[in-house]
Amino acid sequence: MTQQNHDVPDTDTYDAAASSLAGQVDNSVMAELLSIRSSIDNIDATLVYLLAERFKATQKVGFLKAAHRLPAGDPGRESAQIARLRRLAEDAHLDPAFAEKFLNFIIGEVIRHHEAIAEDHQAAAEWK
Amino acid sequence: MTQQNHDVPDTDTYDAAASSLAGQVDNSVMAELLSIRSSIDNIDATLVYLLAERFKATQKVGFLKAAHRLPAGDPGRESAQIARLRRLAEDAHLDPAFAEKFLNFIIGEVIRHHEAIAEDHQAAAEWK
Numbered sequence: 001m002t003q004q005n006h007d008v009p010d011t012d013t014y015d016a017a018a019s020s021l022a023g024q025v026d027n028s029v030m031a032e033l034l035s036i037r038s039s040i041d042n043i044d045a046t047l048v049y050l051l052a053e054r055f056k057a058t059q060k061v062g063f064l065k066a067a068h069r070l071p072a073g074d075p076g077r078e079s080a081q082i083a084r085l086r087r088l089a090e091d092a093h094l095d096p097a098f099a100e101k102f103l104n105f106i107i108g109e110v111i112r113h114h115e116a117i118a119e120d121h122q123a124a125a126e127w128k
Numbered sequence: 129m130t131q132q133n134h135d136v137p138d139t140d141t142y143d144a145a146a147s148s149l150a151g152q153v154d155n156s157v158m159a160e161l162l163s164i165r166s167s168i169d170n171i172d173a174t175l176v177y178l179l180a181e182r183f184k185a186t187q188k189v190g191f192l193k194a195a196h197r198l199p200a201g202d203p204g205r206e207s208a209q210i211a212r213l214r215r216l217a218e219d220a221h222l223d224p225a226f227a228e229k230f231l232n233f234i235i236g237e238v239i240r241h242h243e244a245i246a247e248d249h250q251a252a253a254e255w256k
Contacts, residue, residue, distance in 0.1 A: 012215065014212040014215075016208075018204050018207070019204050020202050020203050021199075021204075025196060025198060029196050032192060033189065036185050036192070037189070037205070039185050040185045040189075041212070043178060043181060043185065044182075044212075044213060045216055047175070047179075047182070048213055048217055048220055049216075049220050050171060051175075051226075052217070052220035052222035054172075056221075057171065058168065060164050061164050064157065064161060064164070068153060070153065071149075074149060076149075077146055077147045077165070080146035081169075083142070084142040085176055087142075088172075088176045088177075089180070092179075093180055094176060094179055095183075098237060102179065105233055
C-alpha cells in the first residue's frame, strides 16, 4: 500500500460529487443530479479530446499557410462552415445561433494560433 | 435525373472547397488544405452532435433545479469541472487555458438556459 501524505491536498483527484448544494437538497434529488452530471463529465472528456484533435488539424493548416505566406483567416471558408454548422445544429436540435457562436469562438482561437505560427515562421526565416 | 431550378440558389449545398484563396494558391497546396479541412469538417459535425447531447443533459438538470427551486449556477461543481478539464486538456495536449475558456463559454450558455427554464416554471406555477 502506498504511503499517502495527508498534509498535501491531492489536487489530481476529481470529486464528481462536488457541489455547493451538498447537504441542502434531498438525497434523491442529489442522486438524480449526480447521475446526469456523470454523463456530462463523459461528454466533456470527449469534447476535450475532440477539440485537441481539431487543433492538431488546424495546426497543420497553420504551418501550410505560414510556409506559403497565406493569410490566417479565410472568410469564404468561414461563411460556408457557419452555414453548414447551423444546418447540422438544426438536425441535432441544437440552437443554430449557439452553434454559430461556438464556431466563431473556435475560429477566433485558431486564427490567433495561425498568426503565432506565421510570426515564428517569419522570425525563423529572418535568422536563416 | 431530377430537374433542378437554377434560378434559386440551393442554400442547403455545402461547398467543402469554399475559400477566399481559390485561384490564388498552387493546386497542390489547395489539395493539401482541402484534405485537412475535410477532417476538420468531420470533427465539427461530431462536435455539434456532442454539444446537442450535452445540452439535452443540462436541460434535464435545468428542469430538476427549477422543480426544486435550486440556483442555476453551482460554483462548487464548476470549479471541480474546470480543474478536471484542465488536467484532461494537458493529457490531450490541448492548451489548458483554452479548455477552461471553452468550459466557461459553455457554462455561461447553460446557466442562461437554466434561468429561462426556472422563469417558465415560475410563470407556469403562478397560473396554476
